[in-house]
Amino acid sequence: MNSRVLDEFHVPENVSGNFKAKCKHCESYISGSTKATSNFLTHVKRKHRDAYLRVIEIKKEDLGQSKISTFARGTTKYSSNDPNQQQITDSLVHFIAGDLQPLSIVDSKYFQNLLGKLNPKYQFPSRKHLSTKLIPEKSTEIRNELKGNLAKAISVCLTIDIWSNRQMRGFLGITGHYIHEWQMKSVMICCKRFKGKHSAENIRHEYEDTVSSYDIYEKITCIISDNAANMVKAFDFALPGFEEEQKSFDDESESDGEDNC
Template sequence: MSSKSVLEHFTVPDDFQNGNTFKGKCMHCGTLISGSYKVTSNFVTHMKRKHRDLYILHSENKEIQPTLTQCIKKSVKYSPSDPKQLEMTNALIMFIAGDLLPLSIVESEEFKNLMEKADTKYQVPSRKHLSSKLLHEKSVEIKNNLVNTLKRAESVCFNH
């Protein structure tokens, strides 16, 4: 129970000055408890001892602050232009195209789990992004490389 939320259960005199102590009257039993806005432990203790059910109910509704590790784990991903992100996305495209796999593989929970285990920072591209942009870019790149290779060749032999 936070310091502000515990004071919701007490009436506070209108004439008190911020920082000073005051006697708050419990709205549930009428008991006067001394405290201040800065030091609310007396109010919390009263709620724990005299109105346990209300205290527990209010505590369960409290949002739990995530730990530093949880925050870092959730938020740190490669940026779209990060060399590692680009390298892994290129490998993913070659994997899908090379083995003629369906694009829906990137939507598979098992595949997402595999990629999370491989590199927690990697963001798997969506199926739509793969089909509308990434595969097209890769095919243009491969075509241009092939055209440049053929331009440099003195002769080419095609067998049927």
């Protein structure tokens, strides 16, 4: 019997006889009793290596024996669901995306050596796992957060530009600006490949596709771009909610014209 292993479970109060306890490291419920803890120990040994080593180490200390870490070879790595593993991985994704680092940095032996010195128990994600799972998940998380913030904005001003790189591949960028709690916020809501001709129709289509995905079409009060002919033509329309103001402006212009005659 190893009662120390029960510290790794949420044990019901005032238990007597058999009971079920929920593992603190996962969602599993394990059956056992205070007198027979083998099921709990087996679960921890199979699923949560770090917790198992901690339980065994405590047991060795209680018996006045040497710590198991003295005999362990190498360093036990974090499991994928360990909070420390997840926290470091999240920071790694932020570092790569926020500083525009290449995905290949996780394959660099020098970078791995650096983080290995800082925390030998951390397991590096593969480049494939990073590109197919971790970054897309973080992108979705940030996009949902941004969408929620824009939903709170009363009005949004946009700046839009389109350009080509050295390989003549087109890219469209749209930045949103709004006030939240008396502070100016600027966010990138679109930066993507722009395929096909840079015509006014194509620009307008990509613009409408972007603003509709964030559900901010009715909140846009101003669009700023350069004076290229395709840009001017793409946004040569009255913004939502400004039709009456435009009409009033036109009426005033006509009145001024009559007075000058």
